[in-house]
Structure formats: structure tokens, C-alpha cells
Amino acid sequence: MTYPIYLIGYMGAGKTTAGRLLADRLGWHFVDLDEAFHEIHGLSPADYIRTYGIEAFRRKEKYVLEDLAELPIEKVVYATGGGYPCWEDNMECLKELGTSFYLRWQPHHLAERLALTDLNERPLLHGKNAAEILEVIAPQLEARAPFYEQADYIIDAPAGDILDGTEDEQLAEMLYDCIINE
Numbered sequence: 001m002t003y004p005i006y007l008i009g010y011m012g013a014g015k016t017t018a019g020r021l022l023a024d025r026l027g028w029h030f031v032d033l034d035e036a037f038h039e040i041h042g043l044s045p046a047d048y049i050r051t052y053g054i055e056a057f058r059r060k061e062k063y064v065l066e067d068l069a070e071l072p073i074e075k076v077v078y079a080t081g082g083g084y085p086c087w088e089d090n091m092e093c094l095k096e097l098g099t100s101f102y103l104r105w106q107p108h109h110l111a112e113r114l115a116l117t118d119l120n121e122r123p124l125l126h127g128k129n130a131a132e133i134l135e136v137i138a139p140q141l142e143a144r145a146p147f148y149e150q151a152d153y154i155i156d157a158p159a160g161d162i163l164d165g166t167e168d169e170q171l172a173e174m175l176y177d178c179i180i181n182e
């Protein structure tokens with residue numbers, strides 16, 4: 001397996017939370033690319049998109065990831081932005097730079113998880129309940145799946161009927177096992 005590790009998947013998939021837990025467990029660095037974007041450009045991805053539009057954001061987002069990949073540190077877990085892999089040749093870039101893991105969820109579970117988060121940073125979902133969120137995200141998730149599914153590994157999130165709040169820990173555990181057993 002080549003390093004660094006890139007976690008990809010839809011908003012709410014646990015890329016940041018599970019990624020941080022995974023990096024701690026491995027004793028590696030963790031970088032959230034949305035946070036890195038904010039530090040470098042002075043605006044959060046949501047504010048940048050509101051101000052300059054999605055195309056400008058995607059161009060900058062691409063360079064943030066590629067510039068960080070030039071650092072001579074391999075033992076890093078990166079949480080990518082949810083739309084990153086679905087833009088131009090980004091998925092190919094990820095596969096060249098390291099090893100990618102798609103955190104795959106059933107759409108209704110993603111909607112439930114998103115409904116529990118602060119939706120101020122997600123203008124399209126703001127003020128919506130889980131059922132309404134599902135209506136918004138389901139078509140986008142379907143369109144993005146062919147990109148996400150090109151990942152080197154697909155990790156299926158726990159699929160029980162009820163989310164019990166331990167899913168991110170379970171994902172981190174699955175990722176850890178996959179990485180150390182390679």
C-alpha cells in the first residue's frame with residue numbers, strides 16, 4: 001500500500017472524525033483538507049463557494065491537495081472534501097498520490113447523520129430535517145458514486161437499522177485493520 005491515505009466520500013461520511021481517530025491509532029499526521037483550504041485561502045469552503053462560485057472553489061481545492069502532497073511526509077491521513085474526487089481528473093490524481101478509501105454509506109444514514117450536524121456551513125441543507133436532506137442528497141450521491149467507487153478500497157459503514165453513535169469508531173477500526181494487514 002502506498003502512502004499517504006486519502007479518505008473520500010459524501011458529506012457526513014465521517015472522513016474527518018474517523019480520519020482523526022485512524023491517524024491517532026496509527027500515530028500518523030491528520031490533515032482535513034477543508035480546514036487546510038480555510039487556512040490557506042482565509043475562507044471556509046462554504047464561504048468561498050458563496051463568494052467566488054463552485055468552479056473557482058474546485059480549482060483552488062485541487063491545488064491545495066496537490067501542493068500538500070509535495071510535502072516530504074508520507075504518514076498522513078487526509079480527509080478530502082466531499083466533492084473533490086468528482087472533479088476533472090482528481091480521482092486519478094488521488095490514486096497516483098497514495099491510497100484512497102471510499103467511506104460508503106446508505107443514503108438515509110448519511111441524511112440522518114447530517115441532520116445532527118451544524119448545517120450553517122451547508123447552505124443547501126440548512127433548516128431541513130433528515131427526510132428533506134435525503135431528497136437533496138440522494139441524486140447527488142448517485143451521480144458521485146461512480147467516482148467514489150474508483151477508490152482503491154471501499155469501506156462499507158455499519159448498516160444496522162439504527163445509528164448508535166459508534167459508527168465513526170467502527171469505521172476507524174475497519175480502516176486501521178485494512179491498513180495494517182496490507
Ligand code: S3P
Pocket residue numbers: 009010011012015034045046080081082083084
Ligand atoms: C463539498 C463538501 C465539503 C466542502 C465543500 C463542498 C461537496 O466537504 O469541501 O463545502 O461538494 O460535497 P465535506 O465533505 O468535508 O463536508
